[in-house]
Amino acid sequence: MRTRATEMFGIELPIFAFSHCRDVVAAVSRAGGMGVLGALYFTPEELERELTWIDAHTGGRPYGVDVVMPAAYTGADLGAADGDGLRERLAAFIPDGHRHFVDELLARHGVPELTHDDTAHLLLGWTDATARPQVEVALGHPIGLLANALGAPPADVVERAHASGVPVAGIAGSVRHARKQREVGVDVIVAQGTEAGGHTGDVATMVLVPEIADAVAPAPVLAAGGIGRGRQMAAGMALGAEGVWTGSVWLATEEADTPPAALAQILAATSRDTVRSRSMTGKPARMLRNDWTEAWEGEDSPGPLPMPLQFMLIADALRRVGRVGHPTLTPSPVGQIVGGLNRVKPVSQVVYELMAEFGDTLERLNAATADDRTGRQIGESAGESAGRQGAG
Amino acid sequence: MRTRATEMFGIELPIFAFSHCRDVVAAVSRAGGMGVLGALYFTPEELERELTWIDAHTGGRPYGVDVVMPAAYTGADLGAADGDGLRERLAAFIPDGHRHFVDELLARHGVPELTHDDTAHLLLGWTDATARPQVEVALGHPIGLLANALGAPPADVVERAHASGVPVAGIAGSVRHARKQREVGVDVIVAQGTEAGGHTGDVATMVLVPEIADAVAPAPVLAAGGIGRGRQMAAGMALGAEGVWTGSVWLATEEADTPPAALAQILAATSRDTVRSRSMTGKPARMLRNDWTEAWEGEDSPGPLPMPLQFMLIADALRRVGRVGHPTLTPSPVGQIVGGLNRVKPVSQVVYELMAEFGDTLERLNAATADDRTGRQIGESAGESAGRQGAG
Numbered sequence: 001m002r003t004r005a006t007e008m009f010g011i012e013l014p015i016f017a018f019s020h021c022r023d024v025v026a027a028v029s030r031a032g033g034m035g036v037l038g039a040l041y042f043t044p045e046e047l048e049r050e051l052t053w054i055d056a057h058t059g060g061r062p063y064g065v066d067v068v069m070p071a072a073y074t075g076a077d078l079g080a081a082d083g084d085g086l087r088e089r090l091a092a093f094i095p096d097g098h099r100h101f102v103d104e105l106l107a108r109h110g111v112p113e114l115t116h117d118d119t120a121h122l123l124l125g126w127t128d129a130t131a132r133p134q135v136e137v138a139l140g141h142p143i144g145l146l147a148n149a150l151g152a153p154p155a156d157v158v159e160r161a162h163a164s165g166v167p168v169a170g171i172a173g174s175v176r177h178a179r180k181q182r183e184v185g186v187d188v189i190v191a192q193g194t195e196a197g198g199h200t201g202d203v204a205t206m207v208l209v210p211e212i213a214d215a216v217a218p219a220p221v222l223a224a225g226g227i228g229r230g231r232q233m234a235a236g237m238a239l240g241a242e243g244v245w246t247g248s249v250w251l252a253t254e255e256a257d258t259p260p261a262a263l264a265q266i267l268a269a270t271s272r273d274t275v276r277s278r279s280m281t282g283k284p285a286r287m288l289r290n291d292w293t294e295a296w297e298g299e300d301s302p303g304p305l306p307m308p309l310q311f312m313l314i315a316d317a318l319r320r321v322g323r324v325g326h327p328t329l330t331p332s333p334v335g336q337i338v339g340g341l342n343r344v345k346p347v348s349q350v351v352y353e354l355m356a357e358f359g360d361t362l363e364r365l366n367a368a369t370a371d372d373r374t375g376r377q378i379g380e381s382a383g384e385s386a387g388r389q390g391a392g
Numbered sequence: 393m394r395t396r397a398t399e400m401f402g403i404e405l406p407i408f409a410f411s412h413c414r415d416v417v418a419a420v421s422r423a424g425g426m427g428v429l430g431a432l433y434f435t436p437e438e439l440e441r442e443l444t445w446i447d448a449h450t451g452g453r454p455y456g457v458d459v460v461m462p463a464a465y466t467g468a469d470l471g472a473a474d475g476d477g478l479r480e481r482l483a484a485f486i487p488d489g490h491r492h493f494v495d496e497l498l499a500r501h502g503v504p505e506l507t508h509d510d511t512a513h514l515l516l517g518w519t520d521a522t523a524r525p526q527v528e529v530a531l532g533h534p535i536g537l538l539a540n541a542l543g544a545p546p547a548d549v550v551e552r553a554h555a556s557g558v559p560v561a562g563i564a565g566s567v568r569h570a571r572k573q574r575e576v577g578v579d580v581i582v583a584q585g586t587e588a589g590g591h592t593g594d595v596a597t598m599v600l601v602p603e604i605a606d607a608v609a610p611a612p613v614l615a616a617g618g619i620g621r622g623r624q625m626a627a628g629m630a631l632g633a634e635g636v637w638t639g640s641v642w643l644a645t646e647e648a649d650t651p652p653a654a655l656a657q658i659l660a661a662t663s664r665d666t667v668r669s670r671s672m673t674g675k676p677a678r679m680l681r682n683d684w685t686e687a688w689e690g691e692d693s694p695g696p697l698p699m700p701l702q703f704m705l706i707a708d709a710l711r712r713v714g715r716v717g718h719p720t721l722t723p724s725p726v727g728q729i730v731g732g733l734n735r736v737k738p739v740s741q742v743v744y745e746l747m748a749e750f751g752d753t754l755e756r757l758n759a760a761t762a763d764d765r766t767g768r769q770i771g772e773s774a775g776e777s778a779g780r781q782g783a784g
Contacts, residue, residue, distance in 0.1 A: 003760050014760075174664060175731075194586075195596035203663045204587035204596040206618030206627060207728040211663060226598030235598060235627035237760070238753050271595045271603060272566060336599040339567075361630050362761060365754055368395050368406075368629070372751075 005243035014243025027347035062144030071151025173201025193225030197335035213240035230357020271339030282310035397635035406635025419739035454536030463543025565593025585617030589727035605632035622749020663731030674702035
């Protein structure tokens with residue numbers, strides 16, 4: 001296939017695959033798409049190790065890295081680097097009542113306490129200060145794309161990437177966000193609809209992609225949200241995108257490191273079993289509806305804290321729950337396509353099926369219009385017909 | 393164009409247009425699509441008059457009628473026909489606190505009280521008992537389609553329609569609802585995503601259409617929700633639909649009887665200005681976010697009543713507000729495509745633009761795959777490529 005996205009990134013298929021798992025990233029890039037590693041959960045040292053591994057397993061094919069530099073978050077004005085005690089200063093904003101709520105929730109579900117203090121990753125890459133070292137690590141590798149979520153990245157980060165010859169993608173859930181990203185030099189807009197997993201807005205992909213594509217033209221747009229099979233890929237591109245940005249579909253692949261308890265929930269869920277919740281990070285993110293999300297919606301919930309405090313608050317809880325693998329007390333980000341994820345497949349098969357169904361879809365649309373000489377003439381015929389009868 | 397939907401209904405273009413306005417219905421049918429009149433707000437006598445007018449203005453082209461026979465509503469067990477005092481018996485379920493809330497809300501916004509008792513349409517067609525006479529009126533006309541919203545219609549109503557040679561369409565927001573409708577004999581499923589205006593579920597069109605199309609195959613599916621332009625029509629059909637079901641886009645046409653105050657709000661709104669609210673009918677419906685919807689979300693809101701009590705509760709309020717044309721105190725059902733409705737156009741132009749952009753979209757997708765001999769081969773190539781490298 002050839003679109004402006006395949007040409008810009010030198011890839012065969014306009015399929016971008018977001019994953020926190022290096023095996024998925026490498027496998028998608030090898031299959032002709034572009035894997036994009038989510039850096040969020042890695043320290044700079046860990047990220048260095050993951051990217052070195054990916055370099056050795058993509059056969060020179062392009063891959064990308066995704067960081068999170070929220071345009072707005074609590075503590076953004078503190079201006080402290082990660083080493084300057086930013087964690088401790090932010091932690092002071094977390095009310096005791098919130099800590100008690102989480103502790104009681106886990107106790108009610110019989111989740112054992114931690115036996116030793118183990119809070120090294122408390123803040124993760126949720127802030128400018130913690131994400132910048134990840135960007136530096138990423139630009140030290142032959143990456144083909146730097147992506148950023150949750151708002152326009154700092155202009156100097158975009159400049160750093162461009163100076164290294166790396167295009168920058170920004171994920172946007174509204175026209176306003178897309179325009180802001182273009183203003184700081186972002187090259188590609190990922191227009192992500194509300195049906196997507198993880199952080200997402202409230203406008204659906206069907207509506208969002210055309211309006212963002214028009215607003216940022218001629219910049220290329222990728223369609224995200226609700227895309228896990230070929231018909232959805234064709235729909236996303238019909239809406240005006242030059243390619244598709246996918247995520248949830250890779251959670252149910254053989255290469256993914258999705259924890260068994262989470263995978264079982266994903267395979268069993270229907271498209272109606274997700275909810276947009278602030279309970280993981282403080283910003284609305286789509287995830288499976290379960291005991292965790294319900295507890296935060298309950299009457300005795302103190303309500304989620306703003307980013308990055310909410311994730312700091314729940315970091316220990318996540319570690320405690322993770323150790324026992326409690327199936328319904330873990331935030332499990334996934335999009336509405338979860339209803340179609342019923343079987344674990346190799347990454348190469350997912351890519352094959354995406355493209356085969358895309359091809360079938362295009363054949364079906366062409367067959368429907370085979371009697372009309374060109375698509376343009378369909379419209380002219382309709383216009384004339386309406387005009388004739390309006391005048392008659 | 394030729395799809396199973398155009399063949400089933402004998403129409404030129406697979407565009408179904410829901411509207412409460414007879415002029416829109418007739419204009420769409422004349423332009424080659426199929427107008428579908430929403431019967432809800434009409435008494436049987438009024439509906440008779442509207443359909444007689446449409447018969448005289450479609451030049452023999454097919455049109456449809458849409459009724460609302462909710463599968464579940466308060467009072468369904470009363471079993472009373474409309475004339476047996478059903479209204480009065482239902483009205484007894486409305487708490488005084490709810491009436492006071494509405495009265496105080498209107499007073500706060502300076503809306504004058506009604507000067508005389510004028511509650512003739514209090515119940516409307518929201519129940520089996522009030523919708524059946526509408527069905528009888530509709531089947532007395534040469535309609536090409538009977539559509540039903542809010543769940544599976546009674547099986548005997550489907551049989552009545554079939555005996556008259558009229559196919560039945562059912563609007564579904566989930567696979568479960570679609571299957572139930574097929575069980576009672578519904579012929580065509582309208583898979584309506586959450587981005588649609590009016591009553592709607594929470595699954596987006598991108599996800600809902602393919603899963604319903606697979607679940608009810610070989611029954612034809614129409615895509616609804618988020619469809620107001622040609623790219624969206626192409627996307628809906630790419631998802632597996634045989635045509636598209638549209639609604640909001642016709643509100644901003646010259647033929648529509650949209651009240652001026654409501655039209656001004658629609659033309660000004662962005663795609664982020666809608667909300668799913670129970671404040672109009674008791675079931676979630678997408679409408680513009682305004683003083684009305686915000687009041688029902690507020691801390692002193694008593695919460696919406698179940699269908700049909702909520703609409704009975706607010707019927708007088710709607711009439712009061714309607715008389716003064718209060719721009720932000722009227723529930724205004726519309727989908728997320730409202731952001732793209734910025735100018736009033738003739739119906740024929742909307743149809744022309746839908747088809748012209750559909751044609752352009754198909755040309756663009758074909759150009760992207762021009763280097764691949766057939767769509768199928770794209771997939772095979774990707775599969776082989778992935779296979780080779782997985783083995784290498």
